[in-house]
Amino acid sequence: MAIWNPAQYLKFKDHRLRAALDLLARVPIDDARSVYDLGCGPGNVTPFLKQRWPAARVTGVDGSPEMLAKARAQHPSLAWVEADLSDWAPPEPADVLYSNAALQWLDDHATLFPRLLGRLRPGGALAIQMPRNYGEPSHTCILKAADAGPWGAKLKPHVREMPVAAPAEYYDIFAPVAAALDIWETVYEHPLAGDNPVVEWTKGSVLKPLLDVLDGADRDGFAAAYARCIKASYPKRADGMTVFPFRRLFIVAVR
Ligand SMILES: C[S@@+](CC[C@H](N)C(=O)[O-])C[C@H]1O[C@@H](n2cnc3c(N)ncnc32)[C@H](O)[C@@H]1O
Incomplete structure (x- = not known):
């Protein structure tokens, strides 16, 4: 599993939080006793789940000891x-399984997502947000840069x-098994300060495991x-800021 850098990831925490809260606002559960934040990272979103369902036991789950150390220290x-x-499952059927910006790191969503839905109590909700910016320069520049030198062979398999x-593919995955389904996309227009801020952003996420290969x-x-x-792809605006458009996919499925 990749070694994550919580400090780099948290540089843009306010921008990243927006989608997390937009997802949370659409979870149609009033009372919850067991809530899980899947891929909780440094725990910057998990307290908002506790705020929304104060009576619930809220658990952050993550594969990264670095991220969890930060989360534990901030929110003991x-x-x-x-x-x-x-292969994780809650010990008992959960009321809410929530995951912001994490499940894109896992493969085979067609198997994983119905399995997670099946770990909810009937009426419980699975809420997922994943980036879908893969056709934009933030991501296509990765392959272009991989092709620009001898490092490509080592990098490309990763x-x-x-x-x-x-x-629509997620609709096909969930429609046969969900009692209710809400899918939408949003493109956020993030105004970022700094010299080449989109690089700083991706260094905390998609770029990190790739830089570690080299x-x-x-x-x-x-x-x-x-x-x-x-x-070259994200020029500065007249005021010196850089606008970073970022597409995200949201799914809320009720069991
Ligand atoms: C981009 S961070 C998201 C953190 C947080 N959810 C947020 O919204 O800010 C992605 C997290 O997913 C975790 N992750 C990736 N693959 C994982 C896996 N297979 N099992 C558990 N956690 C995983 C990483 O360790 C990382 O902390």
Whole structure:
């Protein structure tokens, strides 16, 4: 599993929080006793689940000890569990399984998502948000930069080109098994400060496991080629800010 860097990820925490709260607002559950934040990362969203369902036992689940250490230190009163979500299940049927910006790291959604839905009590909700920016320069620059030097051969097996499918494919996955289904997409227009801020953003997420595959001149060469591609794709506005459009897919399925 990738080694995550909570500090880099949290550089844009306010921007990243927006989608998490938009997802939470659409979960149609009033009373909940057991709520799980799947792929909770550094625990920046988990307290909002506790705020929404104060009577619930809220548990953050993540595979990264680095992320969980940060989460535990910040919010010792919540429960934190280290587990791989590909085979994790709650000990008892849950009221809410919530996952913001994490399940894109797992494969085979056609198996995983109905399995998670099946771990809810009848009437419980599975809420998922995943980035779907894979056709935009933030992500296409990765392959362009991989092709720009000798590091490509080492890097390309690790590039996950399209880990999130089209919305209609998720409709097909959930329609046979969900009692109610809500799917939508939003493109957020994030105004970012700094010299080449989209690179700083992706260094905390999609770029991190790829940079870790390389070292020395290969790592520097790839990073520089990616930064050039990003700079050309996201020009600064007149006031010095950079606008980063970011598409996200939301699914709320009720069992
Ligand atoms: C981008 S962070 C999202 C953090 C948080 N949910 C948020 O909204 O800010 C993705 C998280 O998914 C976790 N993750 C990725 N694959 C995982 C897996 N197979 N099992 C458990 N956690 C995983 C990573 O460790 C990371 O903390």
